[in-house]
Amino acid sequence: MKKYLLIFSSLLLPSMAMALISNPPADILFKKNVYAYKLSPNGEWIGSMAGDASVYNIETGEYFDYWGSFLGLGNCVANNGIAVGDATDSGVILINGRIIHPESLSSFSFCDLHGITPDATRVVGIVNNPNRDGVSYVPIVCEMDADGTLGEAVILPYPKKDFFDMTPQWSTGVWISDDGKTVIGEVVDWRGMYTAPIVYTEDENGTWSYFMPSEPLFNPEHIVVPANPWSDEPPAPEFVDFMSPLARTAYEQAYDDWIMSGYNPMLYPEPENYMTPEQIEAYNEAAARYNEWADNPDLDARIKEFNSKYFQVLATSPSFSQNDFTLHPSGEFMMTKGGFEDGASFIYKFNIPGGDYEVINLPQYYSPYPSQILPDGTLIAATGMQETPTCFILTPGSKELITFYDYIRPEYPEAVEWMELNFIGGTGLISMSADQSVIVSGLTPGNISDYDFDTSDYYYSSYIFKPGSDIGGVESIVASQNDGIYRVYNLQGVKMLETKDPAEINTLPKGIYIVNGKKIAL
DSSP, X not given: OOSOOOEEEEEEEEHHHHTTSOOOOTTEEEEESOOEEEEOTTSOEEEEOSSSEEEEETTTOOEEEETTXXXXXXXXXXXXXXXXXXXXXEEEEEETTEEEOOGGGTTOSOXXXXXXXXXXXXXXXXXEOTTOSSOOEEEEEEEBOTTSOBOOOEEOOOOSSOTTSSOOSEEOOOEEOTTSOEEEEEEEOTTSOOEEEEEEEEOTTSOEEEEOTTGGGSSTTOOOOOOOTTTTOOOOOOGGGGSOHHHHHHHHHHHHHHHHTTSOGGGOOXXXXXXXXXXXXXXXXXXXXXXXXXXXXXXXXXXXXXXXXXXXHHHXXXXXXXXXXXXXXXXXXXXXXXXXXXXXXXXEEEETTTOOEEEEEXXXXXXXXXXXXXXXXXXXXXXXXXXXXXEEEEOTTOSSOEEHHHHHTTTOHHHHHHHHHHOTTOOOEEEEOTTSSOEEEEOOSSOGGGSOTTTOOEEEEEEEEOTTOOTTOOOSOOOOOXXXXXXXXXXXXXXXXXXXXXXXXXXXXXXXXXXXXXXXXX
């Protein structure tokens, strides 16, 4: 039996449209400037993406803004409110209102942190590849201390070749299991056209390995693909690679000046003017080797044949949506969305220990992606933010997704009636606590790309729903927490007062406040 249900339904609306929303029931609270994006497993902390990242505590009203930061794509909020993400391509830890740029990640020019274990002891992310083997980004895991200090990044093993025997563009890590021993991500082929899920696991000795769960689905018709004609392509030489460091700096500055001049032909910097005769000779030799490969009369025919087979394989193999996947908390299985060139798409469930899979049909007219798996196996799936977010639920053992409204309607018909009346566009981006006692939802009324973020009069707003409670009817001041301190927040999550004397609360301006997690009216 559920303890209670909390729904955070966020709206992105022009302010003039807000007046059209009917008054909510007594057990629904209106709140601005929160877009419920992620929820901690224990249901206490909401990760908001109302512009910059913020984290909100449902019980106490604590609210932390992290300007210039963004939350990760995976399970990025821990049970203690610590979150992970990035700020200007730098991985960050968001803890108690502070943005920490971990020293252990400072050697990477690019880093995004995407997932964190519920106990906040291990994080997962991606970094630029220091190995210089052609793979741009690779996955990492780091141990984390209670103060947000990260240990050294451990680069997980990753494939050096894609399914077409070329160097993949990247290999990522996004979601992490509760015990921190299973990570999932994706591998994108060298052309950026084929995406496949990847699973990394750590054994009892601390050794990581990976496997590609969708490999049995690749090229089901066993189409014979000829050798990739680009596999023996020599490096295309660049003039600057043959210049001295000093000459290269001077040339690049002159080149920038030429662009700023509006491409004045009189200012075009000839590369050979920045090279010695020996450097010019070395460049010419490299260019001759490349031209010999490119001028091979068989190359065009090889490329044509390869492309024909390549696209035949793509047409018969499901390519999986980038970042549209989620991991069961135990690490036992993952779910992702895959589709074909003809537009058909499905949800795939890959069992990690056994390696088998099953396919689930999507609802008619919708193409939701898996966004969260609960411990009991319930799947939450939602359409993207570029659409009007609509959430679907797949219960354990079922093969059919149902809408979120239909999922909660039997227990909470009045709440559904009010939401259907006011939020006709969609049910929103739903997240749930591990025991389903807390549900949060971020909602937009239409295609978010229709809004001009610079000129539109809009704001994010939210509704908190707790069936069976009258959150508007508390008139007396509640008892203090165990430490005897009264912490008072306004409805925007701003701390207004912290005191041991409850009489001081009455000195605040008249209004509605949250005192030690409960609402009062002064």
